[in-house]
Amino acid sequence: MTLRTKWSKGKILFAMFIPCLLYYLIFKYLPIFGIVVAFKNYSLYRGVWASDWVGLKYFRLFFSGDDLWLLLRNTFLLGFYNLVFGFAAPIVLALLLNEMRLRVFKRFVQTVSYLPHFISNVVVASMVIVFLSPTGGLLNRMLESLGIGSVNFMADPSWFRSIYVLSEIWQHVGWESIIYLAALTAIDPALYEAAGIDGANRWQKIRSITLPGISPTIIILFILKVGSMIEIGFEKVYLLSNPATYASADILSTYVYRTAMVNGNFSYGAAIDLFTAVVSFVFIYSANLLSRRITGNSLW
Template sequence: MVATDTRRAGAPTRTRPGPGGSWPALRRRIWRDRYLLLLISPVILYYAVFHYGPMLGAVIAFKDYSPGLGVFGSPWVGFANFVEFFNSFYFERLIRNTLLLSLYSLLWGFPVPIIFALLLNELRGKLLKRAAQTISYLPHFISVVVIAGMLVTFLAPADGIVNNLRALLGFERIDFMSNPDYFRSVYIVSGIWQEFGWGAIIYLAALAGIDPHLYDAADVDGAKRWQKVLYITLPSLVPVMVILLILNSGNLMVVGFEKVLLLYNPAVYETADVIQTYVYRRGIVSSDYSFAAAIGLFNSVINLALLLIVNRIARRVSETSLW
């Protein structure tokens, strides 16, 4: 007996929900992983409510938003807010300050955790190693407000510890916080000091995963300590370094808003005013919500473009990329 297909031509067929199989199979997998899904549900809810939900409000960047009319009741203005920002007197200054602060922070701050992790990895005394790790991690847990207060106090021109030391050595006192030439240095150096210990954690984890037999083989071949670092340790860190570099490149147009806001003043706007602080002044202080939303949307698009470009370059140059 020959089996025949009893389905009629044109009869609707039940579609599969995806590559995983039929709906009953999907329900079984959901029931099987119910506890894992329940565990991750708060994170999903957080991102849905506080990250993806507010994206709907980005539409006000193309409107003349009025709180009385609401988001969808306000009149459309198209790209007028973007054109106003591009033609603004502050456009060039904001882009320059944001990029310079980000690039300098990346240029000087990116290698420091790597060097620190390599130095810690070479320490033989466990007590000294743990003490160094603990001391270096502590600044990360200090609030940005406290850090800014410490900087203002230490760099005060009259009685700050830095200026007191300069006066003791015969140098003149400097008002660091009111001099635009020093703002970038203060911002970058304080940021490196606060984050280099915490940033070294991931590199220490990568170092712990290196096969110790590689070092044993290097010892047999007579390799010196610096040769093992150069030919074993550093190449093992390259994938982690590339991934972190890609992630950092996606934040080139994002500067620590809170820290800049707490440290800057009108006297240093020339080098300190960045896109985020300008958005704050126009959007919150001046209540120009549509204009501020347009600037924020422009900033996000540039960050996304930079992330895609750097990831593509990393994939072409090396075998490591985000996707």
């Protein structure tokens, strides 16, 4: 089939793909040329190309700094906890929804679980702060009613990771379960009927039919999740953190923001951001390679 024939048959699909292509070209690929800032002493007045080259100066500065290991530890642990608990939650929700037989209740649960995804991070962070407020917060009121003193959760570094991960699960579990529900529809119902004839109960059907049926989807999404593990979303971390919780809340993205946007050291911030991108690429490549060797499923 020639290229002209392919175009004539799929021109509508190609036309629908153009906005997506333009989005990635403009907002994902063109900005890549900005990494040159990481190797220059960038000045707003002189511009990118007129600024002096400094080579690996800012990378050496970052690697020799006192904040390196704290930032790496906080970023990795926050991403790891979010991966361990946040990745499994939508799978469990999809399995539970798939087992529901009352359609009205199933649709109600789906709607309620999807809605938080459409709430902005600013609103979610505000809700969390109000809910956990030491003066009038609902959780602290419950603790006081039980005879336990109020706890200033938002000023205690030991609580930050739990608060972030739980808020992420609440906000995105319903939306992320959609793709697993779609994968479940591809499983042949005859397999369940045959298992039922053989005397299998619901748990045995889930373990022997459902989970193996959606395992390729789980593996692909897990690889993507691993790749983004170190690139924790900036907005919510920044909104929930404060100087009192920097010991556990200060991650690479928030440090880059303070370095580049607050302090005006754009080259240093670009160098750290480039380092983060390289580490993320190593993570996703390693996860993909490991998955291909163990399970035979991979992104490429």
